[in-house]
Amino acid sequence: MKKIAHKIQKSSEISSSPLLSGNSLYSTLLIILFVTLLGSLNSSAQQCSFNLTTSSNIESVNSQGRTYFVQLQNNSNDKVEINLTVSNSNTGKNPDATDTKNNVSLNAVVLNEAGQEITGIIELQPNEILKLQVKVSVPSATPIEHWNSMLLYASSDKCVDSSSSLILYTFIPNPAEN
Secondary structure, three states, rough: HHHHHHHHHHHHHHHOOOOOHHHHHHHHHHHHHHHHHHHHHHHHOOOOOEEEEEOEEEEOOOOOOOEEEEEEEEEOOOOOOEEEEEEEEEOOOOOOOHHHHHHHOOOOEEOOOOOOOOOEEEEEOOOOEEEEEEEEEOOOOOOOEEEEEEEEEEEEOOOOEEEEEEEEEEOOOOOOHO
């Protein structure tokens, strides 16, 4: 009986040894693979980052329109292709806390630093900063003393989890009061 108990104890010691256990080795390899995959996905997400900034996003417009100066920065170590869109948003609240339901629609184009319209995809090198302009103009017969909120949106097919946006608020004053 003593011999049988000793054999069972020895056999359980051998099977519980991490070096000799197939299940333990398999589990360890699976954990290493999981951690490696998780780390590479996390670093990949960090490598794809860009943002839009401006020093002022609330202005009034005059007869020549209004130009907002914006920067688009690639914060990653990889080249990124970015698509910019600008559209009337008119959702949420205006800077004076009024509701946007009475906001007006304005025209807007995105220009490069030299004042040329940007169409299509913008390619930014790693850590590059691109200076942009958003030129807003008022269509004829637009009511005065109303707000507009314009959405500038940057997205990338490569960076599906990363995008950046700015709301540009424009007030249309009464020209007789200027």
